Amino acid sequence: MKGDVPAIDVRDLTVYYGGRPAVEGVSFSLERGETLLLLGPNGAGKTTILRVIGGFHREYSGRVLVFGEPPLKAKSLTSYVPQSHSLNERVPLKAFEVVAMGAIYRKGLIHGRIPQTIAEKARSLLEFVGLGDVWRRSFRGLSGGQKQRVLIARALMSDPKLLLLDEPLSALDPSARAEVSAVLGKIKEEKGVTMVITTHDINPLVEIGDRVLLINRRAVAFGRPAEVLTDGVVKSVYGPLARAINVDGRLYCIIGDVHLERR
Numbered sequence: 001m002k003g004d005v006p007a008i009d010v011r012d013l014t015v016y017y018g019g020r021p022a023v024e025g026v027s028f029s030l031e032r033g034e035t036l037l038l039l040g041p042n043g044a045g046k047t048t049i050l051r052v053i054g055g056f057h058r059e060y061s062g063r064v065l066v067f068g069e070p071p072l073k074a075k076s077l078t079s080y081v082p083q084s085h086s087l088n089e090r091v092p093l094k095a096f097e098v099v100a101m102g103a104i105y106r107k108g109l110i111h112g113r114i115p116q117t118i119a120e121k122a123r124s125l126l127e128f129v130g131l132g133d134v135w136r137r138s139f140r141g142l143s144g145g146q147k148q149r150v151l152i153a154r155a156l157m158s159d160p161k162l163l164l165l166d167e168p169l170s171a172l173d174p175s176a177r178a179e180v181s182a183v184l185g186k187i188k189e190e191k192g193v194t195m196v197i198t199t200h201d202i203n204p205l206v207e208i209g210d211r212v213l214l215i216n217r218r219a220v221a222f223g224r225p226a227e228v229l230t231d232g233v234v235k236s237v238y239g240p241l242a243r244a245i246n247v248d249g250r251l252y253c254i255i256g257d258v259h260l261e262r263r
């Protein structure tokens with residue numbers, strides 16, 4: 001990892017699928033320890049940008065540096081929590097076993113017993129995300145919010161410097177959203193991990209966001225939340241019914257149904 005470089009430095013990024021551009025001309029940078037909220041309607045390119053930063057998608061032009069390195073070289077510093085998890089829930093894993101997988105996969109130890117040190121670390125990470133009491137419960141029996149916190153704990157097993165989270169709040173009810181958001185705030189405060197979080201609902205996260213990137217195939221706006229989330233900008237992406245409002249100094253976005261017509 002190089003010294004004084006930003007955590008993420010993206011210049012004029014265009015991402016392609018089979019030669020066709022999906023996202024064009026995006027630039028932004030993020031300092032170490034900062035959290036970026038990546039916001040935009042369905043199909044805007046949020047997952048695409050996250051996958052490029054994570055080193056999973058390499059068909060792009062422009063500059064993408066993660067801690068001063070190309071994404072593939074920085075992969076050992078990065079952890080990715082996908083939009084929908086691909087765990088086979090027919091395999092009855094306990095919560096701490098799912099967390100331990102975050103280290104076991106990297107070491108290639110897919111079969112056999114979980115080493116003691118890894119199991120202990122998995123347990124302590126479950127405590128960190130507020131799930132110390134369910135560590136032996138079956139993963140598939142947990143609530144949606146608990147599952148998401150288990151998957152976040154799993155992503156922390158490798159002590160990442162950069163955590164990429166693709167819609168960690170989707171499909172959760174408001175109280176579970178608040179719980180998961182609180183865990184993300186704790187990761188930022190106590191672990192100092194740099195994070196990129198894609199989301200449709202920015203409201204539970206706006207307080208931990210240092211920067212917001214609003215995209216709709218192109219970068220629409222980038223800056224501090226209060227700069228980006230103005231009524232005019234939000235309406236330009238989400239239509240005339242969307243609103244950004246300030247209530248007692250706290251910012252709220254009402255974007256209603258985000259399934260908009262594609263441009």
Ligand SMILES: Nc1ncnc2c1ncn2[C@@H]1O[C@H](COP(=O)(O)OP(=O)(O)OP(=O)(O)O)[C@@H](O)[C@H]1O
Nearest residue numbers: 017022023040041042043044045046047048049083
């Ligand atoms: N594997 C793929 N092959 C071809 N096109 C793709 C592929 N994945 C995404 N795209 C296209 O790239 C564009 C951006 O998709 P992406 O999944 O990044 O959007 P998103 O902002 O994450 O949307 P959502 O909010 O629905 O998750 C879309 O037009 C999509 O159809």
Ligand SMILES: [Mg+2]
Nearest residue numbers: 046047048083
């Ligand atoms: Mg997506």
